[in-house]
Amino acid sequence: MGRKKLSMRLIENPTSRQLTYNKRKEGIIKKAGELAVLCDTDVALIMFAPSGRLASFASNGRTEDILLRFVDRPDELRGGPINHQEFLSQKLKQLKYEGEMLEKIAVYYAPNVEKINSALEAGVYQQFLTTAIQRIQTSKI
Template sequence: MTRQKIQIKKIDNTAARQVTFSKRRRGLFKKALELSTLCDAEIALLVFSNTGKLFEYSSTSTRQVIQRRDLHSERIDRLDPIPSLELQLQSSTCAMLSKEMAEKTREVRQLRGEQLQGLDLEELKELEKLLEGGLNRVKQTKEESFFKEINTLKRKGVELMEENQKLKENMENLGKQGQQSEPNGHAWRSSSSDISLRLGLPYPN
């Protein structure tokens, strides 16, 4: 016969509730004793019945366990501010970075001629020096790039002139070779004409 599972809810019958409390309390204390013995755990149990009667179990001393629990809570409370301090440092770092970013953004806009309101004469002079220095560096870089491009074009021009000179020399050599072969061709044609005339039929007398 299988054991019937009891539904976990408040027992309405007072006598049955007292019997169940007594049995389960002893079972709970037995389990606590086994846990303490097997695992070398320090355990304290405090149980009040519905009539207000106190039942307790402790592997050592209930007071000692409670004091240990209080010390542990105090240690946790002392450690709690540390994460808060870390969060404060992170927040301070984020605020500093945000401020620095805002200043750099303002400087860039001022270099572009924006947000100049509120600057005094000295600040405007300093900004003008920065702009002049940047403009000079831009001009210098542009000139270097310009001269580099000119040198590249000159080099390409020289290469093209050399290539044209080679083509011109090749054309002249071809012309000379054609002039040298032309007289031989005429002589061959003249000789062949004479031969054809001599081989013709003689005219009658």
């Protein structure tokens, strides 16, 4: 049985649009991973869902690392200049740093937010996170 041919236009029903996005997102991430393995390439993929939620994929390391390599290339190898290149580069470095911090915090901290029953308990978790962030920042220096 063959597939139904879809016309390339916006899917009007928001539920169907989100469902189609979810299915196709998984497919494109799988294809990006296959391309990276078969051709020994670095692939970075960034998508925003109709709801605005971010989905990203990096075949090697972090998405930020691959995008920084792109930004750092000379204009003629990149296909032309980038508007606000310095700002973009700075933001990518900041995102990379924040991602590394989150990974380190996750090693120490895995709360079950459903079990927080009071503002006092939430304050304890907040203090733990603040201390963890400070430890990570001092280890970076």
